[in-house]
Amino acid sequence: MAKVPRSVATVLSTVVLIGKVVGMGVFVLTDVTTSWGGLYRVAAMGMAGICVALAFVAYRHPAPVVYVVAAVSSGITALVLITGFEPSTRLFGLSEVALLAIAASDMARKEKPAGATAGVAAAAFGIAMVGLRFAYVESIIVLWLVLAIAVSMGVLVRWAERNREITEDVTRREERLAIARELHDGIAHHVTGIVVQAQAALATGGDDPARLRTALESIEKSGSATMASMRRLVDALRSEDAPLAPVAGVEDLEDLIEEARRGGLRVEADIDPGVVTPAIAPSVYRIVQEALTNVRRHGRGVT
Known part of the structure; x- marks a missing residue:
């Protein structure tokens, strides 16, 4: 995201990463009972470590880290859902939706058509996985509409930049x-x-x-x-x-x-x-x- 202000990208990435670290810590410390047992704790601690590392990297390289944060945080959400843990709030996973939408919008603006299509498809799949926990098809449709708006904005910016060139x-x-x-x-x-x-x-x-x-x-x-x-x-x-x-x-x-x-x-x-x-x-x-x-x-x- 070359044109996203450094401060915005850094703050956005860092806030989401810190939230994931805290969440993983809570899951481990509260001794969540899952079918994966100790493997779950190891995976949660590993994810937390990755988030801490990315938080430091985000300060120097905020642009690509937004993509990585979206992927890692979505992976954390998928891990939590697969293991059977039910978050107490339905807002769980929406931060990933926001990051995936931002990443897809930026790819639609900068990447070649093939790369942009692949990136948007991957973002749509990730958002669908988040939407499944709501157990309503309408929820997935709404989240996809959010993605469509973000991608449309990226395409419009791309056209505007091309016309300016x-x-x-x-x-x-x-x-x-x-x-x-x-x-x-x-x-x-x-x-x-x-x-x-x-x-x-x-x-x-x-x-x-x-x-x-x-x-x-x-x-x-x-x-x-x-x-x-x-x-x-x-x-x-x-x-x-x-x-x-x-x-x-x-x-x-x-x-x-x-x-x-x-x-x-x-x-x-x-x-x-x-x-x-x-x-x-x-x-x-x-x-x-x-x-x-x-x-x-x-x-x-x-x-």
């Missing part, structure tokens, strides 16, 4: 795609511009100081834009709510085209913001941005 996986995929898109459309675009402008400055800057200055200014602006994109990317990785990049629209195309012109491209544009709807404006911006990036990378003398 699927949602988290989809979210991670979307985040990776958004980061890749930011790297490709934003940072790669600016870096390409820097490379092209630097190459142009090296080729012609020595003969034309004014053009060299213009190229260096453009490189500075592209570098600043790249740093801004990197900061947005880092902030988005640090904070779940931070956007990777502001949503660009048609009104931002002028700046994009002007940046391309500073890099040496001859660009002619006829932009009518009223034609493009806000829904598709970001896509239009990305298409133009990608086109200008490809021209810088691969084109020669293209306008």
Whole structure:
């Protein structure tokens, strides 16, 4: 029961185990007369010893001990009933029902279908054995209903955890795609511009100081834009709510085209913001941005 709080599992296991130790001690000290004679006392003392050992183990490893406690305590109940001892209260055995229901619920949540089915079947059998002492079929049915509710809760938790894992996986995929898109459309675009402008400055800057200055200014602006994109990317990785990049629209195309012109491209544009709807404006911006990036990378003398 990995997700059951340590304190809850420890207290639950320890209380039931101590109760069994006390019960076995009472049976031995009161010299219960049974057909098993001395063997019964030996078995009772052995069970008490096992319970004491498990109580110590439960403090360090509460999860698996709950299963063992359910099995051992049910065994004690079976031993008492087989030997003919009749407890003075009909509540005897209900602690085992509770533990078996908890164990079955946890197995339905964590185990593979085959293991969960086997565990639930074993719990159902153990609960039926406890129910037999009530001598009414209705009692067994009621106890099985308790088991069914516990198992259903385990299955529901399992489905909820699975749905959460699927949602988290989809979210991670979307985040990776958004980061890749930011790297490709934003940072790669600016870096390409820097490379092209630097190459142009090296080729012609020595003969034309004014053009060299213009190229260096453009490189500075592209570098600043790249740093801004990197900061947005880092902030988005640090904070779940931070956007990777502001949503660009048609009104931002002028700046994009002007940046391309500073890099040496001859660009002619006829932009009518009223034609493009806000829904598709970001896509239009990305298409133009990608086109200008490809021209810088691969084109020669293209306008």
